[in-house]
Amino acid sequence: MSAASEPPPRSVSRRGLLGFAGAGAALTAAGFVGGRATAEASEASQAPSAEGAAGAYPFYGEHQPGIVTPAQDRLHFAAFDLTTTAREDLVALLTVWTAAAARMTAGQLVGDEATAYDSPPDDTGEAIGLPPSRLTITFGFGPSLFRDAQGRDRFGLAARQPKALARLPHFPADNLDPARSDGDLCVQACADDPQVAVHAVRNLSRLAFGTAALRWSQLGFGRTSSTSTAQATPRNLFGFKDGTANLKAEDSAALTEHLWVGAQDDPAAGWLAGGSYLVARRIAMTIETWDRTSLREQETLVGRDRREGAPLSGGTEFSEPDFALTGREGKPLMALNSHVRLAHPSQNDGVQMLRRGYNYTDGNDALGRLDAGLFFIAYVRDPRTHYIPMQTRMSRQDGLMEYLQHRASALFAVPPGASEGGHIGQALFA
Amino acid sequence: MSAASEPPPRSVSRRGLLGFAGAGAALTAAGFVGGRATAEASEASQAPSAEGAAGAYPFYGEHQPGIVTPAQDRLHFAAFDLTTTAREDLVALLTVWTAAAARMTAGQLVGDEATAYDSPPDDTGEAIGLPPSRLTITFGFGPSLFRDAQGRDRFGLAARQPKALARLPHFPADNLDPARSDGDLCVQACADDPQVAVHAVRNLSRLAFGTAALRWSQLGFGRTSSTSTAQATPRNLFGFKDGTANLKAEDSAALTEHLWVGAQDDPAAGWLAGGSYLVARRIAMTIETWDRTSLREQETLVGRDRREGAPLSGGTEFSEPDFALTGREGKPLMALNSHVRLAHPSQNDGVQMLRRGYNYTDGNDALGRLDAGLFFIAYVRDPRTHYIPMQTRMSRQDGLMEYLQHRASALFAVPPGASEGGHIGQALFA
Numbered sequence: 044m045s046a047a048s049e050p051p052p053r054s055v056s057r058r059g060l061l062g063f064a065g066a067g068a069a070l071t072a073a074g075f076v077g078g079r080a081t082a083e084a085s086e087a088s089q090a091p092s093a094e095g096a097a098g099a100y101p102f103y104g105e106h107q108p109g110i111v112t113p114a115q116d117r118l119h120f121a122a123f124d125l126t127t128t129a130r131e132d133l134v135a136l137l138t139v140w141t142a143a144a145a146r147m148t149a150g151q152l153v154g155d156e157a158t159a160y161d162s163p164p165d166d167t168g169e170a171i172g173l174p175p176s177r178l179t180i181t182f183g184f185g186p187s188l189f190r191d192a193q194g195r196d197r198f199g200l201a202a203r204q205p206k207a208l209a210r211l212p213h214f215p216a217d218n219l220d221p222a223r224s225d226g227d228l229c230v231q232a233c234a235d236d237p238q239v240a241v242h243a244v245r246n247l248s249r250l251a252f253g254t255a256a257l258r259w260s261q262l263g264f265g266r267t268s269s270t271s272t273a274q275a276t277p278r279n280l281f282g283f284k285d286g287t288a289n290l291k292a293e294d295s296a297a298l299t300e301h302l303w304v305g306a307q308d309d310p311a312a313g314w315l316a317g318g319s320y321l322v323a324r325r326i327a328m329t330i331e332t333w334d335r336t337s338l339r340e341q342e343t344l345v346g347r348d349r350r351e352g353a354p355l356s357g358g359t360e361f362s363e364p365d366f367a368l369t370g371r372e373g374k375p376l377m378a379l380n381s382h383v384r385l386a387h388p389s390q391n392d393g394v395q396m397l398r399r400g401y402n403y404t405d406g407n408d409a410l411g412r413l414d415a416g417l418f419f420i421a422y423v424r425d426p427r428t429h430y431i432p433m434q435t436r437m438s439r440q441d442g443l444m445e446y447l448q449h450r451a452s453a454l455f456a457v458p459p460g461a462s463e464g465g466h467i468g469q470a471l472f473a
Numbered sequence: 474m475s476a477a478s479e480p481p482p483r484s485v486s487r488r489g490l491l492g493f494a495g496a497g498a499a500l501t502a503a504g505f506v507g508g509r510a511t512a513e514a515s516e517a518s519q520a521p522s523a524e525g526a527a528g529a530y531p532f533y534g535e536h537q538p539g540i541v542t543p544a545q546d547r548l549h550f551a552a553f554d555l556t557t558t559a560r561e562d563l564v565a566l567l568t569v570w571t572a573a574a575a576r577m578t579a580g581q582l583v584g585d586e587a588t589a590y591d592s593p594p595d596d597t598g599e600a601i602g603l604p605p606s607r608l609t610i611t612f613g614f615g616p617s618l619f620r621d622a623q624g625r626d627r628f629g630l631a632a633r634q635p636k637a638l639a640r641l642p643h644f645p646a647d648n649l650d651p652a653r654s655d656g657d658l659c660v661q662a663c664a665d666d667p668q669v670a671v672h673a674v675r676n677l678s679r680l681a682f683g684t685a686a687l688r689w690s691q692l693g694f695g696r697t698s699s700t701s702t703a704q705a706t707p708r709n710l711f712g713f714k715d716g717t718a719n720l721k722a723e724d725s726a727a728l729t730e731h732l733w734v735g736a737q738d739d740p741a742a743g744w745l746a747g748g749s750y751l752v753a754r755r756i757a758m759t760i761e762t763w764d765r766t767s768l769r770e771q772e773t774l775v776g777r778d779r780r781e782g783a784p785l786s787g788g789t790e791f792s793e794p795d796f797a798l799t800g801r802e803g804k805p806l807m808a809l810n811s812h813v814r815l816a817h818p819s820q821n822d823g824v825q826m827l828r829r830g831y832n833y834t835d836g837n838d839a840l841g842r843l844d845a846g847l848f849f850i851a852y853v854r855d856p857r858t859h860y861i862p863m864q865t866r867m868s869r870q871d872g873l874m875e876y877l878q879h880r881a882s883a884l885f886a887v888p889p890g891a892s893e894g895g896h897i898g899q900a901l902f903a
Contacts, residue, residue: 123841162768167760245845248843249764257841258841260836262836278601331679339590339591349601406691413690415671
């Protein structure tokens with residue numbers, strides 16, 4: 044965590060303070076004006092002002108922010124492909140991104156506006172005056188960063204590619220759009236104000252100009268999970284509470300077991316210890332069909348009642364489901380093909396995920412059906428044990444699959460947090 | 474305004490109260506279960522709980538809500554085309570939409586969940602538990618509602634088509650996508666919580682099943698205007714404050730002159746008195762190019778400084794620009810092609826608009842450029858005097874046009890507010 048000793052202000056407004064050191068000429072063309080490092084750069088690492096829309100979280104720390112951080116209300120997610128072949132450009136990009144992320148999460152502008160009247164502004168400006176809004180920025184590395192489609196080592200990193208970092212397999216019923224899948228790098232920007240999240244992705248994209256280009260991006264307008272016991276469970280576009288049984292920040296033993304990569308997990312990829320894996324899936328919901336299904340059928344498929352989110356075996360939202368309990372005709376109250384049953388740790392070798400997804404709506408098709416669904420995000424210690432087996436089974440058996448289409452897929456290794464003066468993923472390049 | 478005499482609760486949570494009367498068999502198939510009218514239906518028209526995220530505005534009143542209402546943070550806008558040819562279906566739709574809008578803006582569910590376990594739920598559910606979030610729903614009628622492309626009278630309404638309600642002309646540099654333009658009906662849903670706005674459009678779309686189909690829709694993530702002097706001016710994706718000189722709710726003389734259709738404006742279309750016209754334009758911004766332009770050039774093109782939004786002729790944000798003031802070499806400080814000069818009432822026969830636009834970001838193109846911009850909405854008393862001349866001039870002369878592309882266009886007549894027991898647009902059908 045941050046070494047800052049002063050108590051933080053409760054609300055920080057975005058100000059044009061003096062900037063941070065540039066990371067090399069390769070990035071200067073993007074409008075990033077380097078060489079103005081000052082002592083004020085360390086402001087970016089102040090401790091969090093904790094709660095509320097104006098709150099700021101520290102960027103630096105043991106783990107990256109935006110994983111166990113209480114899920115913010117809005118998302119802008121982006122995947123990038125590198126356009127450079129030079130390892131030093133990649134390192135320079137990560138250095139610049141790290142510094143910019145630290146500033147933006149603290150509610151500061153990227154760079155300095157005042158001294159550059161005849162240059163493009165360092166910061167695009169649309170977040171001027173907005174509070175930090177609990178912004179977090181989380182970076183990840185895709186399998187293609189290590190090896191290209193022909194298996195060639197792109198940046199001298201292939202020997203350190205984690206064994207678990209391979210493209211996800213094709214699951215039954217997958218209907219993927221390659222243009223919205225995969226990517227060399229990812230950026231997850233979450234904030235309570237979408238303008239702050241969009242601003243972050245836009246400015247990181249701009250800083251990457253000449254080094255990496257946006258491959259795909261996704262806005263999410265409403266969180267579909269809680270990552271803290273202090274948060275109420277939100278609803279997905281099926282109208283049901285989502286993420287009741289999620290891993291929560293308060294359960295540190297479970298985080299160690301299921302979320303964070305351990306130091307011994309993969310000896311060749313020790314740089315990832317303290318990190319995690321991010322699974323992203325764009326799951327379209329055929330909501331018009333769902334909306335014509337009876338409430339009884341909907342609740343049976345989910346395995347919970349709609350209003351309270353209690354398992355159909357009884358109790359309240361946080362009651363454990365009783366899969367043995369039967370009702371009329373001896374049928375289990377928690378149907379065999381219900382989503383909750385199939386996703387439950389007891390049916391999945393005890394594994395748990397930290398889900399962090401968002402509802403999306405992206406216009407409509409020519410038939411007037413909303414292009415809407417769930418942008419699924421999960422963080423896991425190892426996708427080979429914590430995601431692939433479960434998704435294989437669910438894509439075959441989950442009754443909800445009739446109303447879902449997986450349209451995009453990506454997997455990223457999420458390095459541990461950066462230290463002040465360092466950059467994201469530094470140990471990978473050491 | 475509402476006749477409710479009891480003080481409203483400060484915060485209303487969405488509850489599944491008993492529903493309102495159905496409007497006919499044509500709409501029952503959509504999952505709207507009619508015939509459950511009770512005295513509680515009038516709850517929907519309670520007075521506003523005024524301010525704050527939990528606030529509720531009344532749906533019924535002299536004018537429709539969502540026009541001079543203080544601009545909410547998020548938008549879901551939708552245009553519909555009628556799939557029926559029967560006038561009674563159209564009236565039934567407007568009746569059902571009116572009742573549903575009144576309930577949703579009051580934070581209530583559409584219909585009643587408890588009595589329909591073997592039917593599809595009346596309400597899709599994703600807003601259960603969310604406060605009203607200052608939701609407003611505003612309806613409009615497009616020119617095609619009155620006459621089809623061949624000029625034929627579709628619903629016996631042609632004689633009452635307002636003279637000003639014609640498709641907007643092709644402006645210089647327009648690059649329109651017909652699939653995202655026009656429409657028979659429009660719905661503007663604004664709320665501080667996007668999940669509440671999306672829920673409203675989704676449920677209205679569902680109620681329209683068999684009568685009208687979604688033609689296009691647009692999410693807006695951040696407001697770009699203030700409609701009350703109590704609101705701070707927000708920023709657009711050029712990073713500048715937008716809407717400083719907007720018409721404001723407090724200036725009732727200006728609203729009468731520039732916003733509301735007068736009783737004598739169009740004798741054949743007296744039904745529109747107390748209403749307005751809604752101009753919608755999807756304006757893509759080439760932000761990557763903009764971001765490479767110097768701050769000096771940006772400010773010159775806008776005519777204001779970026780940080781404070783003050784006119785370049787001096788003063789503070791709300792100072793009147795001085796177009797006569799010159800600087801070095803005798804050039805006007807407010808450049809001749811600056812946006813603020815060209816949009817100023819003094820350059821436009823004194824006309825003013827009430828702008829109510831939103832920033833949008835809809836993914837990116839294959840080159841990695843964000844598909845982002847401004848979803849422009851303006852309300853005016855008459856588009857022939859208050860929008861078309863200005864846009865004709867600006868599309869030719871505005872220096873910002875180099876960074877803009879108008880990609881979609883629509884015009885709607887917005888009827889006055891509905892009375893309790895009546896429906897939107899009732900006077901048109903009388």
